[in-house]
Amino acid sequence: KAGVTQTPRYLIKTRGQQVTLSCSPISGHRSVSWYQQTPGQGLQFLFEYFSETQRNKGNFPGRFSGRQFSNSRSEMNVSTLELGDSALYLCASSSFGTSGGQDTQYFGPGTRLTVL
């Protein structure tokens, strides 16, 4: 089974621009979560989508948004980019809702965003 894929892998933007990152979950997985990894804050939860609905949201400003499509693919958008948004953005998918018990999240390789 193919793993979680994220595009693009690397991105360079300037302050004030906006960016859209894409994530394709493992086939059959309907839950997609997004995380931000920075050297100072570590891995922090952004939000989670299940069946096209946002179920959980972390403590990030409204500039960070996301959506999920009917095929479970997800995108996240960051508007009005700031220097501090430079980070590795990771997407994870799980089989939540399709199996019993706790589900494990499997991560993609991430998108490295650099804001200049």
Add this chain to the structure above:
Amino acid sequence: DQQVKQNSPSLSVQEGRISILNCDYTNSMFDYFLWYKKYPAEGPTFLISISSIKDKNEDGRFTVFLNKSAKHLSLHIVPSQPGDSAVYFCAATQGGSEKLVFGKGMKLTVNP
């Protein structure tokens, strides 16, 4: 407030010996714990997990121990191999939520 803590930033062990990675948590509502391994420029790779109804889970060379009263878990790798050299993250969640709370990670170096 850091709810999941990995207090040691790094650990160095000899190949063949045991590696013990520790993790503490403060939120008593956490009921599911996971360990991930991460190489540079890659996403975290799931290693092993444990539910709060258990105190031990084993998978090959990896064993996770959970001490709920101490709010402490540890990952044992036996025997350690050079390919285990990576950053290890402890994560926790509660109530079936997909929101994982991660520790800051610990860099393990296994020397040949």
